[in-house]
Amino acid sequence: MTTDLHYSSSDSSLRVDVQNLCKTFVLHNQGQAQIPVLQNINLQVFEGECLVLSGPSGTGKSTLLRTLYGNYRIGSGQVRILGHHGWTDLTSAAHREINHLRRHSLGYVSQFLRVIPRVSALEVTMQPLLEQGENKTFAREKAIHLLTCLNVPEQLWSLPPATFSGGEQQRVNIARGFMLDYPVMLLDEPTASLDSKNSDVVVDLINQAKARGAAIVGIFHDEEVRNRVADRAFNFEQTDLQPQI
Amino acid sequence: MNPHQNTLAVTDDTQNALLRAKNITRLYSSGKGCREINFDLCPGEVLGIVGESGSGKTTLLNVLSGQHKPDSGQVLYTNKKGDAMDLYGLSESRRRHLLRTEWGMVHQHARDGLRMNVSAGANIGERLMAVGQRHYGDLRQTGQQWLTDVDMEPGLIDSAPSTFSGGMQQRLQIARNLVTGPRLVFMDEPTGGLDVSVQARLLDLLRSLVVELGLSAIIVTHDLAVARLLAHQLVVMKDGLIIEQGLTDQVLDDPQHPYTQLLVSSVLTP
Ligand SMILES: Nc1ncnc2c1ncn2[C@@H]1O[C@H](COP(=O)(O)OP(=O)(O)OP(=O)(O)O)[C@@H](O)[C@H]1O
Ligand SMILES: Nc1ncnc2c1ncn2[C@@H]1O[C@H](COP(=O)(O)OP(=O)(O)OP(=O)(O)O)[C@@H](O)[C@H]1O
Ligand SMILES: [Mg+2]
Ligand SMILES: [Mg+2]
Numbered sequence: 477m478t479t480d481l482h483y484s485s486s487d488s489s490l491r492v493d494v495q496n497l498c499k500t501f502v503l504h505n506q507g508q509a510q511i512p513v514l515q516n517i518n519l520q521v522f523e524g525e526c527l528v529l530s531g532p533s534g535t536g537k538s539t540l541l542r543t544l545y546g547n548y549r550i551g552s553g554q555v556r557i558l559g560h561h562g563w564t565d566l567t568s569a570a571h572r573e574i575n576h577l578r579r580h581s582l583g584y585v586s587q588f589l590r591v592i593p594r595v596s597a598l599e600v601t602m603q604p605l606l607e608q609g610e611n612k613t614f615a616r617e618k619a620i621h622l623l624t625c626l627n628v629p630e631q632l633w634s635l636p637p638a639t640f641s642g643g644e645q646q647r648v649n650i651a652r653g654f655m656l657d658y659p660v661m662l663l664d665e666p667t668a669s670l671d672s673k674n675s676d677v678v679v680d681l682i683n684q685a686k687a688r689g690a691a692i693v694g695i696f697h698d699e700e701v702r703n704r705v706a707d708r709a710f711n712f713e714q715t716d717l718q719p720q721i
Numbered sequence: 722m723n724p725h726q727n728t729l730a731v732t733d734d735t736q737n738a739l740l741r742a743k744n745i746t747r748l749y750s751s752g753k754g755c756r757e758i759n760f761d762l763c764p765g766e767v768l769g770i771v772g773e774s775g776s777g778k779t780t781l782l783n784v785l786s787g788q789h790k791p792d793s794g795q796v797l798y799t800n801k802k803g804d805a806m807d808l809y810g811l812s813e814s815r816r817r818h819l820l821r822t823e824w825g826m827v828h829q830h831a832r833d834g835l836r837m838n839v840s841a842g843a844n845i846g847e848r849l850m851a852v853g854q855r856h857y858g859d860l861r862q863t864g865q866q867w868l869t870d871v872d873m874e875p876g877l878i879d880s881a882p883s884t885f886s887g888g889m890q891q892r893l894q895i896a897r898n899l900v901t902g903p904r905l906v907f908m909d910e911p912t913g914g915l916d917v918s919v920q921a922r923l924l925d926l927l928r929s930l931v932v933e934l935g936l937s938a939i940i941v942t943h944d945l946a947v948a949r950l951l952a953h954q955l956v957v958m959k960d961g962l963i964i965e966q967g968l969t970d971q972v973l974d975d976p977q978h979p980y981t982q983l984l985v986s987s988v989l990t991p
Contacts, residue, residue, distance in 0.1 A: 504979035505986070546968060548975040571954045571968035572763065592950065594925055607932075 491660050491691035492521035492544065496553035499536075499543060513539045514551070519710055521660075526682060526692040526705045531712025537695045541662050544693060545584045546574040557582060557660055579607055583661040585653035587668050589645040591638045597648045598623070598633040604655045615655075622651035626677055642669045654681050661685060663694035667701050679704050738799065739764045739905060739937050740785065745794035747784050748961070755781040756961045758794070760954070764904075765935040769942060769952030769969060771984065776958040778941045779829055779909055785939060786826050786907045787816040801904065821851040825898030829909035829941070831890035834897070835882045841868065841893050842878040848901045867896035872922050887914045895923065899930070908940045912947060927951060945985065949973060957981050 499514040513536040521527045529537040542548040544555060546566050555566040559581025564573055578584070583604075592600060598619055605615035623633060626647040637645050646669050653661070663682070667675040675698065682692060682705045696702040702709075738761040748754035755777035762768050770778050783789040785796055787808050796808040801823055808816060820826060828834035835844055845864040854860060865875035871892040882890050891914055898906060911927070912920040928951060930936040942948055948955055948969060955969040957978065965978045976982045 501975075502977075504982050542974070547970055549971060549977070571971075572766075574968050574971075575953055592928075593921060 487522065489523040490520055491523055491558045492519075492693065493556045494519045494544070494553070495555075497540075497543065497550065497555060498553055499539060499548065499551040514543070517553070521691045521693055523659075523689045523691055524686050525707040526686055526694055528702055528706040528709045529693065529695045529712065530702070530709050535712035537712055538664055541584075541664050541693060541695065545582065545662055546578070547584075559659060579604075580656075581659050583653050583656065583658035585650055585661070585663045585666045587646070587665045588642075589637055589649035589652075591636065591645070593638070594636050596634050597628065597637050597640070600637060600648060601651045601655060604652060608656070618655060619651065622654060623648070625681075626651050627674060643671070643674070646670060647674060650678060650681070654685070657685070657688060657690070659690060661690050661692045661694075663692065663696075665695050665697060667696060667698055675701055737763060738797070739766075740799075740939075741795075741797040742781075742785060743795040743797065745781070745784055745791045745796065747780055747789060747791045749780075753777070753780075754961055755784070755958070758963060760956060760963075760966065762905075762937060762939065764937055765931070766954065767931055767938045767940060767952045769940050769948035769955045770958060771942060771945065771948055771955065772958030773980070773984075777961040778958055780961075781958070782826075782907050782909055782939065782941060786824065787820055788826075818851075821848060822901065823904050825901070825903040825906035827891075827894050827898055827906065827908040827911050829913065831882070831887065831894050834894040835890060837883040838881055840879050840881055841873075841885075844882065844893060844897050845900050848897055852901050863900060864896075867900050868893075870926060871896045872919055888916060888919060891915055892919065892923070899926075902934075903936070905937045905939075908938060908942075910941055910943065912942070912944065924950065945973060957984070 494517055497514055497517040498512075501511040501513060503509040503511070517540060519527065529540060531537060539548060543550060544557070544566075546569070550567050556563050557566065557577060559577050561576070561580065564577045566574065569577070598616070601619040601623060602612075602615040605618060606612065620633075628644060628647050628651065632640065632644065637648050640648070646666070650666055653666070667678050670678065679701055682694070685692060694705065696705070740762040742758050742760050745758040746754070746756045748756065753775065758781055760768065770781070772778055780789070784791045787796070790809050797805060798808055798819070799805045800819070826834060836847070842861060842864045845867055846860040849860055849863060861878065864878055868875050868877060873889060873892055873896070882893055885893065891911070895911060912923060915923065924947065927938070931938065931951065938951070940947070940951060952969045954967065955972045956963050957965040957972065957980070959980045965972055965976065965981045972981065973985055976985050
């Protein structure tokens, strides 16, 4: 891993820029309980690298990832992401801009597939390309390629994933997440329910994405997987960028 | 990709809004209704409205769809030809014409959206005729096709909706509205009163119209899963006011207002 710490924010390969990000959940119906999860997070992610978020359970790794995706609101501070159409400042972006950024430039693979009722695995996988207005034949070929790489049995392709095993659903989820060459990708434990053969495929997909210049932020509990994809780590016990060697 | 580009609004071009609600208020003498409502709906977008019973959702939908003049505020609409108009600046007949041609309205109570004593076929045909179709055989065939699409027997085309069950009336209402290929539909609890399998087919139909044909919609629903599946933006109403609005998954996963938190936490998997 590299030890480079001092980047200038004008660096042309910057893709994700987080400045003084804070996030506190306020639970109004539980006595106004306040859960300060993120405090003054500063991090930057560059083209072609994978930044790994590490730290104990409950320290806010997934919260940070969801905030980068626009799924959680920013408490204070700034989050900016560079997509195909320029920078989007998530702090001020309207829902429409966030949807646009997601559709074209920001991939997200969560630990679980959110199934769309009655839509087949193949169609679920094709969807990100179809939403781009891509041609159906091309989307289909690419989806079949990825489902095959991830060892999803062919007889499952035409079925809705609702009844699939956890690992099968997750592989459909990953195939879907890698359909587009997103410039920025967020991965929340994508290999959590996979065996080592399929984890290897995911590691290859991640490394291929890096090679074409994607900036990746990921959470991986499996240490071996982590070591094979990570360029740098951000440790959640600290509040500032912690380069590890 | 040019990293030196400025931060820019990517497509937040509200000049292109299909429908804009500008500070709409409509109150009944009781003081209930809806107040200070603002949002933009762009082409191809679905807006979901959730909120407690009596919070003013139906009242708002009636204002937006040209059926009730607001006490104050404006509804701006850009029609098929690209002309922007103030809905309540139009004559009533032009407003009704829009509702029959470019728009669709699925009412919460089917009796408000159907002519109960004429046949199902006439209910569907009426809207087709409003957009200029006259050929009897075509009208009948299209009507039967739409009955099939909403899971009804095509043979029911000659029966009057007063003889249908509530769920069948709801489905007929939906067929009647979608038959003319509207650009914008208003739906008030479209899946209310339907059994689960019919609900599922209807949601599939709506999703494909939105995804494949770029239909825009404003949907009032109490079902958060429906909102998550269909809506790009979500509005939460309480006591006549919008208390929270934004990206659907953000509102559902990171709700800020006490009422929204309660709403979200009272369902198992929204
Ligand atoms: N939507 C939410 N509303 C309220 N609290 C939340 C929400 N999401 C996360 N939290 C809280 O934020 C804290 C951090 O959770 P998060 O899921 O980010 O942890 P994590 O580091 O990803 O943990 P793990 O390694 O177990 O996945 C937890 O206390 C969690 O309960
Ligand atoms: N014509 C009317 N005259 C007087 N009060 C009315 C009228 N219509 C509705 N109201 C009142 O205005 C409030 C808002 O009604 P509305 O029908 O808009 O609620 P809603 O959000 O659609 O509720 P629900 O979810 O139960 O359908 C309610 O308190 C209702 O009793
Ligand atoms: Mg987590
Ligand atoms: Mg109502």
